Amino acid sequence: MRAEILDKFGKQVRDARLQRGLSQEELAEKAELHRTYIGMIERGEKNITLINIGKIAKALAIAIDELLKDIN
Amino acid sequence: MRAEILDKFGKQVRDARLQRGLSQEELAEKAELHRTYIGMIERGEKNITLINIGKIAKALAIAIDELLKDIN
Numbered sequence: 001m002r003a004e005i006l007d008k009f010g011k012q013v014r015d016a017r018l019q020r021g022l023s024q025e026e027l028a029e030k031a032e033l034h035r036t037y038i039g040m041i042e043r044g045e046k047n048i049t050l051i052n053i054g055k056i057a058k059a060l061a062i063a064i065d066e067l068l069k070d071i072n
Numbered sequence: 073m074r075a076e077i078l079d080k081f082g083k084q085v086r087d088a089r090l091q092r093g094l095s096q097e098e099l100a101e102k103a104e105l106h107r108t109y110i111g112m113i114e115r116g117e118k119n120i121t122l123i124n125i126g127k128i129a130k131a132l133a134i135a136i137d138e139l140l141k142d143i144n
Contacts, residue, residue, distance in 0.1 A: 005126045049119040054077045057144065064077075064144055065137040072129065072136055 007044035008071045009053075014042040016060045016067065030059035079116035080143045081125075086114040088132045088139065102131035 017027050024042070028035040033055060040046040041056070048056075057064045089099050096114070100107040105127060112118040113128070120128075129136045 003123055003126075005122060009122055047121045047123050049121050050077060050081055050125065051075055051119050053122065054075075054144070065140045065142075068137045068140055070137075072126070 003044070003047070005071060006047060009048065009068065010042040010044040012067055012069070012071065013038075013056060013060070016062055017042075020060060022060075027056070027059055031055040075116070075119070077143060078119060081120065081140065082114040082116040084139055084141070084143065085110075085128060085132075088134055089114075092132060094132075099128070099131055103127040 017024070022030070024038045025035050028038045031038070031052075033052065037046065038056075041048055041052075053064060053067070057067045060067070089096070094102075096110045097107045100110045103110070103124075105124065109118065109124075110128075113120055113124075125136060125139070129139045132139070
């Protein structure tokens with residue numbers, strides 16, 4: 001599954017995660033998602049659902065619309 | 073599949089669609105999605121994916137983050 005929108009979202013998640021000094025493992029634990037899933041999201045390999053977007057945003061303590069800024 | 077985040081998103085899609093005077097059918101056609109799928113999204117019955125969020129936002133001519141404002 002390759003799509004520009006997924007690549008852009010993955011980069012936003014990665015940037016926000018690194019800004020908060022979190023490893024993929026730590027983010028996965030906070031978001032109650034699997035570490036490999038976080039890796040796939042960051043590489044744009046997964047067409048993430050809205051519920052999981054919500055979990056990741058909450059774990060990063062960032063608003064969903066902030067996490068999706070300039071993703072169009 | 074019931075979740076507050078899906079209900080909120082469904083309402084935002086519905087409001088934006090009605091503001092633009094579009095029927096579910098017309099939005100579905102523009103977004104290249106099925107009409108019943110649009111109905112399910114607006115009722116919060118579907119855990120929509122990011123690619124389909126992108127399709128609906130584009131069809132409504134609205135930024136994705138705008139469509140997801142205050143959805144946390």
